[in-house]
Amino acid sequence: MPVSSYLLPYDFSPLTLLSYMLALGFYGVALLRMPEQDRPGSGRIITFTFGVMLCYAVMQTRFDYYSQYMFFVHRGQHLILHHLGPILIALSNPLPVMRFWYQKISPSVRYWLQPLGWIYRLLQQPVIASVLFVGLIYFWLWPPIHFDAMLSRQLYWIMNWSMLLDGLLFWWLIFDPRSPAVTSALGYGKRILLLALVAIPQMILGAWIVFSRGMVYDVYEVCGRAWPMPPETDQLLGGLLTWIPPAMMSIIGILIVLRRAMHEDGKFPKSRSLAGGNA
Amino acid sequence: MRRMLPLWSVFVALMLAGCTGKEENWHGKDISGLMPELEFQLQGTNGQPVTAADSKGAIRLLYFGFTSCPDVCPTTLTDLRRSVRQLPEQYQDDVTTLFVSVDPRRDTPERLASYVDFFGDRIVGMTAKEPALRKLAKRYRTTFGYDDPDASGNYNVSHSSAVYVFDRDGDARLLLRPGLSPEQISEDLARLARESRS
Numbered sequence: 168m169p170v171s172s173y174l175l176p177y178d179f180s181p182l183t184l185l186s187y188m189l190a191l192g193f194y195g196v197a198l199l200r201m202p203e204q205d206r207p208g209s210g211r212i213i214t215f216t217f218g219v220m221l222c223y224a225v226m227q228t229r230f231d232y233y234s235q236y237m238f239f240v241h242r243g244q245h246l247i248l249h250h251l252g253p254i255l256i257a258l259s260n261p262l263p264v265m266r267f268w269y270q271k272i273s274p275s276v277r278y279w280l281q282p283l284g285w286i287y288r289l290l291q292q293p294v295i296a297s298v299l300f301v302g303l304i305y306f307w308l309w310p311p312i313h314f315d316a317m318l319s320r321q322l323y324w325i326m327n328w329s330m331l332l333d334g335l336l337f338w339w340l341i342f343d344p345r346s347p348a349v350t351s352a353l354g355y356g357k358r359i360l361l362l363a364l365v366a367i368p369q370m371i372l373g374a375w376i377v378f379s380r381g382m383v384y385d386v387y388e389v390c391g392r393a394w395p396m397p398p399e400t401d402q403l404l405g406g407l408l409t410w411i412p413p414a415m416m417s418i419i420g421i422l423i424v425l426r427r428a429m430h431e432d433g434k435f436p437k438s439r440s441l442a443g444g445n446a
Numbered sequence: 447m448r449r450m451l452p453l454w455s456v457f458v459a460l461m462l463a464g465c466t467g468k469e470e471n472w473h474g475k476d477i478s479g480l481m482p483e484l485e486f487q488l489q490g491t492n493g494q495p496v497t498a499a500d501s502k503g504a505i506r507l508l509y510f511g512f513t514s515c516p517d518v519c520p521t522t523l524t525d526l527r528r529s530v531r532q533l534p535e536q537y538q539d540d541v542t543t544l545f546v547s548v549d550p551r552r553d554t555p556e557r558l559a560s561y562v563d564f565f566g567d568r569i570v571g572m573t574a575k576e577p578a579l580r581k582l583a584k585r586y587r588t589t590f591g592y593d594d595p596d597a598s599g600n601y602n603v604s605h606s607s608a609v610y611v612f613d614r615d616g617d618a619r620l621l622l623r624p625g626l627s628p629e630q631i632s633e634d635l636a637r638l639a640r641e642s643r644s
Binding site: 235314317389395 | 475477479480481510583584587588589590591593602604605606607608621623624
């Protein structure tokens with residue numbers, strides 16, 4: 168097979184291609200037009216682009232073919248769409264870019280976009296966000312739902328997009344660069360709590376898949392595998408990918424948030440003592 | 447809108463799950479609405495093109511396999527023939543089995559013809575060049591692959607082990623997973639035949 172066919176999408180989705188082009192396009196234009204002092208450094212730009220391209224690669228290259236016909240590759244795909252890609256994007260702090268475009272939106276349009284803001288704030292309630300984060304993983308891995316999602320093209324696309332969008336929401340909540348000391352961003356303690364809480368159900372689910380004796384996901388058996396691999400091996404690898412890397416990412420996330428909290432310790436003494444004095 | 451997608455998708459998926467959950471009395475897996483209607487253009491055993499329109503009005507059983515298949519294909523095709531024979535008399539001619547060989551290198555029209563003849567007269571053998579087969583397999587979200595040939599040039603082919611059932615209108619209705627008995631398949635087919643006649 169020529170190299171190009173590995174880079175071309177297996178199942179071409181114009182909407183997906185368009186979304187990624189718009190995301191990168193808006194980011195690039197904002198970088199060029201925004202004032203020097205707001206512009207993210209090259210490290211952040213590379214992190215953002217890499218995160219976006221990683222998600223694109225698992226959705227619109229040959230990787231997607233293997234994700235559709237191998238369970239463990241599918242788990243790898245969701246690991247990137249729901250964890251790694253969004254983590255990189257959130258860590259790259261695209262806030263200045265978003266602010267730049269927000270300022271360009273006319274007030275009347277902003278008025279009509281308000282409902283989106285309400286939904287966003289609702290979804291970013293810590294309890295809702297973490298239930299949604301874990302719930303989506305369980306939902307799409309529920310064996311009958313998983314079977315349907317792998318059989319139906321529409322459901323498959325809904326599944327992948329919902330994982331990506333939810334991943335972005337959750338990790339943005341966790342790595343929100345605004346300090347909770349001076350803004351309404353979620354407090355560091357709560358962020359750490361969420362990260363630990365979402366890790367546990369993921370570990371349970373992964374371990375359950377790993378230690379299942381029978382075939383949990385027979386759709387890969389029914390629809391043929393991309394290459395001959397014993398079904399037990401496929402399921403074992405998929406279970407491990409559901410279990411270990413997400414747990415590791417929670418721990419790394421906790422370390423990053425802890426580091427930030429320690430850096431900010433004593434940084435805002437005035438406002439605190441004032442608040443204390445008023446109380 | 448993009449931010450609303452997760453909620454919407456969960457909602458839509460729940461609705462779809464609800465729809466499929468209601469009709470659990472099929473033995474096969476209900477795939478109504480999950481897959482596109484029957485459509486293909488392949489080469490028949492006489493070398494002429496075959497399309498879905500040729501078997502219009504019949505219940506179609508679509509199965510991917512290859513004639514050198516050691517056990518899965520013959521077992522499945524035998525089971526299908528037995529389940530059709532168990533149907534009430536008036537429906538027996540209403541079911542057509544479509545056997546798609548995904549091994550066009552070895553399965554010449556002649557070879558395919560003698561193979562399918564072995565499984566009765568309500569079965570159509572067909573194949574095509576690999577790209578056309580890939581396209582059809584992708585449409586029904588399945589795949590196939592070839593093993594490396596051994597010393598005598600024989601190789602194994604991985605393919606779907608399920609049978610896709612389309613009703614008289616060509617809509618995808620059921621997926622027969624391996625492990626169903628001919629009796630169970632027959633019950634499903636009879637129900638489908640009755641339902642689309644009335």
